[in-house]
Amino acid sequence: MKQELKALIVEDEELARNLLKSYLKGHPSLTLIGECENGFIGVQKINELKPDLVFLDIQMPKITGFEMLELLEHKPEIIFTTAYDQYALKAFDYNAIDYLLKPFSKDRLLKAIDKVLERIGNNENSQEKLEQLSAYAVNEYLQRIVVKDRHKITIIPIENVRYLESLDDYVLIYTDEGRHMKQKTMKYFESHLSPSDFIRIHRSYIVRVDYIDEIQQYEKESYMVILKDKTKLKVSKTGYKKIKEVLHF
Template sequence: MKQTLKALIIEDEELARNLLKSYLKDHPSLELIGECENGFEGVQKINELKPDVVFLDIQMPKITGFEMLELLDHKPEIIFTTAYDQYAIKAFDYNAQDYLLKPFSKERLLKAIDKVQERIDKGERSTNRLEQLSTYAVEEYLDRIVVKDRHKINIIPVDQVRYIESLDDYVLIYTQDGRHMKQKTMKYFESNLNPRDFIRIHRSYIVHIEDMAEIQQYEKESYVVILKDKTKLKVSKTGYKRIKESLHF
């Protein structure tokens, strides 16, 4: 017997939400439990209602669908519904459940639901793959970082980031206003921050170049970076080499 799927729609366009609802209304094993107009609302609803499957747009106001995925405690199956084809290759690289390019037919949508149904009926879940998927934002350098702090979502422009510190499976993001914790790797930020603006000086630190005040030697071949607020950060040998290459000295 097929398990009833609890479904949620996250889509900023009312016409698109209405079309999805009309396609889904007669599905025998799917219960639509809600709809959201933006990613902020989506995070709250997913963590609260714990749907089995989410129909998710990518380009939305406030935060994108990919940014929203980073903030979830509950990890549902994701079916992307979007007008933008440039994200498809990466989505499939990370085994997204499906990627529907607008305008799509009812038959195409039902086929996507069948794939989710089959996985769930077999007891399979895409939690780890969804975590992988959320590491991908867009094929450009980050211009902002989205962080959830209890019930609040902060959007931090990268030009406000002073430095980033590794903390096991998390990072601490330091700004002029304080610090924020995010479950991401240093490798993710090293790859996704513009190297003209940020440099990894140590396995534990990535620094905004503009926030560096001086580089000081304290032992033979040992250095520290001193930031504008007098914070001192260790520099590895590789980090020192990167600094020299970046600042051309």
């Protein structure tokens, strides 16, 4: 039985969208159900229309393709369309997720689609690979965190983050404006936040260094930090050692 896939384009350049549409026209296994010019609209349309396959640009205004992936409730197959550097392309190869390096030919596009059709036909799940790729592709420390609360997407500059708290499978992010929740691990943030700016003081807390106001001992070998907003957080032995190293005392 022939597979019929619903496809969506998320790409900020109109010329690139038009090229993709011309290449896809008449494809026997694909029905194009929409196009989006940025990641904000992309998140909404993917969760609403539930496409089987998305052609996704990486470098877009507002939010990147990787940031968009983190916000999706519906998880489609992804073919990246990118002008990304070779470092990231190794990550694609490693995770067996296909990409189209701009400028690409129609033949290259059709091969990528065939790859997706084969993966779906073999009932392979790409979601774990996509999550690994999202983390692997960030080869610099985070400059911002993107969170989604119902229909609202918020971009948090990293300098606005006060501290992070572990909550089961989520992380609570405390900022100057309030609190946000994101489905990521503390381990992810520990490795993607600059260690000169953030310290994991406890298994449950990562704190911005310059937001620490005071360190107090409340029992033998037990400490807590008091933040500038007077929040009190427990410090583990390992966390206390890290604080001493970073603050040089």
